[in-house]
Each structure stands twice: as C-alpha cells, then as structure tokens.
Amino acid sequence: MRRGSETKTAIEHGATEIDTVLAVGLLRSGEYARVHADVAAVVAAAHPFPVKVIVETALLSDELKVAASLIAAEAGAAFVKTCTGFSGGAATAADVRLLRRAVDGYLWAGADGWHGRIRVKASAGIRTAETARRMLVAGADRIGTSSGVAIVEGGAGDGY
Numbered sequence: 001m002r003r004g005s006e007t008k009t010a011i012e013h014g015a016t017e018i019d020t021v022l023a024v025g026l027l028r029s030g031e032y033a034r035v036h037a038d039v040a041a042v043v044a045a046a047h048p049f050p051v052k053v054i055v056e057t058a059l060l061s062d063e064l065k066v067a068a069s070l071i072a073a074e075a076g077a078a079f080v081k082t083c084t085g086f087s088g089g090a091a092t093a094a095d096v097r098l099l100r101r102a103v104d105g106y107l108w109a110g111a112d113g114w115h116g117r118i119r120v121k122a123s124a125g126i127r128t129a130e131t132a133r134r135m136l137v138a139g140a141d142r143i144g145t146s147s148g149v150a151i152v153e154g155g156a157g158d159g160y
Contacts, residue, residue: 003020003038003041003042003045004041004042004044004045005045007020007041007042007045007046007051008045011045011046011049015049016049017049017050017051017052018042018046018049018050018051018052019051019052019054019081020039020042020051020052020053020054021053021054021056021084022035022038022039022053022054022055022056022068022071022072023035023038024056024059024060026038027060027064027067027068027071028059028060028064032067032071035068035071036071036074036075039051039053039071039072039075039076039077040075040076043075043076043077044076050077050078050079050108051076051077051078051079052077052078052079052080052081052121053068053072053075053077053079053080053081054081054082054083054084054123055068055069055072055080055081055082055083055099056083056084056087057082057083057089057091057092057095057099058083058087058088058089058090059087059088059089062098065095065098065099065102066098066102068080069098069099069102069103070102070103072103072118073102073103073106073118074106076108077108077118078108078118078119079118079119079120079121079141079142080099080102080103080118080119080120080121081120081121081122081123081144082095082096082099082120082121082122082123082124083123083124084123084124085123085124085125089124089125090124090125090126091122091123091124091125091126091135091140093134093135093137093138094138095122096120096122096135096138096139096140097138097139099120099139100120100138100139100140101139103117103118103120104117105117106118119141119142120139120140120141120142121140121141121142121143121144122135122138122140122142122143122144123143123144123145124144126143126144126145126147126151127145127147127150127151128147128150128151129151129152129154132145132151
C-alpha cells in the first residue's frame with residue numbers, strides 16, 4: 001500500500017512517531033475492513049514506532065467515532081487523535097471522553113518495550129489553559145496545539 005511505503009520513507013528519514021488521518025470516506029461508506037487494512041499498513045511500516053490515528057471527529061457521528069477508534073486500536077495504533085484542525089471543528093471534551101471509553105482496555109507495545117493503554121490526543125482548537133485542562137480531565141493523554149507558549153504563559157493563542 002502506498003501509505004505504508006510513505007511511512008517507511010518517513011521512518012528512514014528519522015521520524016520516530018507517525019500521524020495518519022483515518023480514511024473518513026471509507027469509514028462513512030461502511031468499508032471497515034479497508035479502513036483497518038489501511039491503518040494496519042501504516043502501523044506495520046512504522047513498527048516499532050508509535051502511530052497516531054487522526055479520527056477527524058468533527059466529520060463523524062458518535063457511532064462512527066467509536067468505530068474509528070476501535071478500528072485504530074485493533075490495527076495496533078498507539079493513539080487515537082481527535083482532529084487535524086483542517087476539516088472544521090475542534091477537539092471537544094465530549095469527543096475525548098468518547099474516544100477514551102472506546103479504546104480503554106486496548107494495549108500498545110512500543111519500540112523500547114514499553115506497553116500500556118492506547119492513548120488519546122486532543123488536537124485542534126486548544127488555545128487556552130482552561131481548554132487544555134478540560135481535555136486532560138476528559139481523558140486526553142497528550143495535547144496538540146500551536147498555542148503552547150500562550151497556554152503556559154496564561155494567555156490565549158490564535159493557532160491550532
């Protein structure tokens with residue numbers, strides 16, 4: 001698969017984590033096996049490094065968010081991630097809670113032998129310390145933001 005070869009190239013050039021956007025169109029069409037195969041190809045190509053699967057929560061119903069999370073977990077992803085910030089919408093505490101519940105009980109094994117639960121990354125629209133705290137309380141293990149400095153300094157950023 002093409003995405004697997006792109007992932008191998010990224011790893012060969014020094015990447016130690018991979019982000020991949022789940023094939024939302026295939027998911028919405030009910031082609032779960034193809035979505036799984038796509039994610040699994042990226043995970044296999046990235047091994048032993050972690051893969052974060054971006055669910056694009058703003059584009060999906062809760063039922064499809066859960067399906068996407070379960071597919072990512074079954075395919076061996078280390079993280080499920082809310083969104084890119086480029087498809088509209090932003091991370092919400094409700095989505096973080098939903099993704100956390102969906103992947104609880106799934107484990108991931110990393111390059112250094114570390115293993116543990118699949119993690120949740122809240123990303124897109126997190127511009128304030130209060131929003132970041134809400135995501136962490138909801139179950140996020142990691143925050144993705146380009147407003148990190150503003151958040152740490154107590155202000156508000158304008159990026160994703």
